[in-house]
Amino acid sequence: MxxxxxxxxxxxxxxxxxxxxxxxxxxxxxxxxxxxxxxxxxxxxxxxxxxxxxxxxxxxxxxxxxxxxxxxxxxxxxxxxxxxxxxxxxxxxxxxxxxxxxxxxxxxxxxxxxxxxxxxxxASEEAAATGTGSPDVVRIGPVSIELPTRRVSVDGVDVPLTRKEFDLLALLAQRPGVVFRREQIISEVWRTSWEGTGRTLEVHVASLRSKLRMPALIETVRGVGYRLVTPAAP
Incomplete structure (x- = not known):
């Protein structure tokens, strides 16, 4: 940026x-x-x-x-x-x-x-360009993320997440395919600087992959950070 x-x-x-x-x-x-x-x-x-x-x-x-x-x-x-x-x-x-x-x-x-x-x-510029307004629900393949209620489901089945897990998923889902730097994720989700928090981020990413049962949904970009990958249509 x-x-x-x-x-x-x-x-x-x-x-x-x-x-x-x-x-x-x-x-x-x-x-x-x-x-x-x-x-x-x-x-x-x-x-x-x-x-x-x-x-x-x-x-x-x-x-x-x-x-x-x-x-x-x-x-x-x-x-x-x-x-x-x-x-x-x-x-x-x-x-x-x-x-x-x-x-x-x-x-x-x-x-x-x-x-x-x-x-x-x-997000405001994108909504204005597409005429969709500000969505309360983000859908990435079978994953549905309801922002106001902090509810996440996969194929209609609710998946309970911790507060930080939801914040992490919601952040990545705002820009599918875009790489978020590790430092950026830490500063936005944990509201702190990068030092010493890397392991916490890795644990939360692993937990999300497991709970959503979609290991490929969150891709690790080595040396940079993570991005959310939109599943291919069946």
Whole structure:
């Protein structure tokens, strides 16, 4: 995913860019509001998945930049700032921000919020393009996943899952065929950073394969992560 980081402090930007790059993001750094707006607009350039926007910029206030971004593009914006008061958060969301994260922040939480915003935006765009709306039930072959009730069935037979097993399956099912990085899964399902949690993920994947009785449904992409494979029609 391409990510635009709008941050005037080069030291902060370098440290955060390194972390984001380790988690698979392609980071473009803008040091001012004007640089950010120019980076978003070039014709033919691949779109950014998310904008991380600091509010204390040298040329204009971050709220103003957010408003201009929202007028020109639907790219999701996460404000990342030290302004922690409720009034600032409300103002940021009213200006069009999709999320608001205060400094200092936990890296795992920031990653989870980035993925969550990008996922919501992608699902909304896909629904608008297909005219299907926001589905409450996801069907992958014989597997039915009811999101509101957290109910999973295979060929009409309920399969009881733990909370994390359901969250993992629902995440993968949102983009069948797309590889989810292990770090991304950990940050979204467990709301924590990657270190030391790899074995937990492997155990949950193995449990899902066993309970669903479909070992090939979740494919391991060696060295990267996992993806959900749509079963071939009989």
């Amino acid at each position: 391409r990510l635009l980081l709008v941050e005037d402090d080069d030291h902060v930007a370098a440290a955060l860019s390194a972390i984001l790059a380790r988690h698979g993001f392609q980071v473009t750094h803008a040091r001012s509001g004007e640089e950010a707006l120019q980076a978003l607009l070039p014709a033919g350039a691949p779109p950014f998945g998310v904008v991380l926007l600091d509010l204390g910029l040298p040329d204009q206030d971050g709220y103003e930049v957010c408003g201009k971004i929202r007028k020109r593009t639907s790219t999701p914006v996460i404000m990342v700032t030290a302004r922690a008061d409720v009034r600032s958060r409300i103002h940021g969301l009213n200006m069009g921000a999709d999320d608001y994260v205060t400094k200092p922040y936990d890296t795992g939480e920031l990653l989870a919020r980035i993925h969550a915003v990008a996922r919501r935006t992608g």
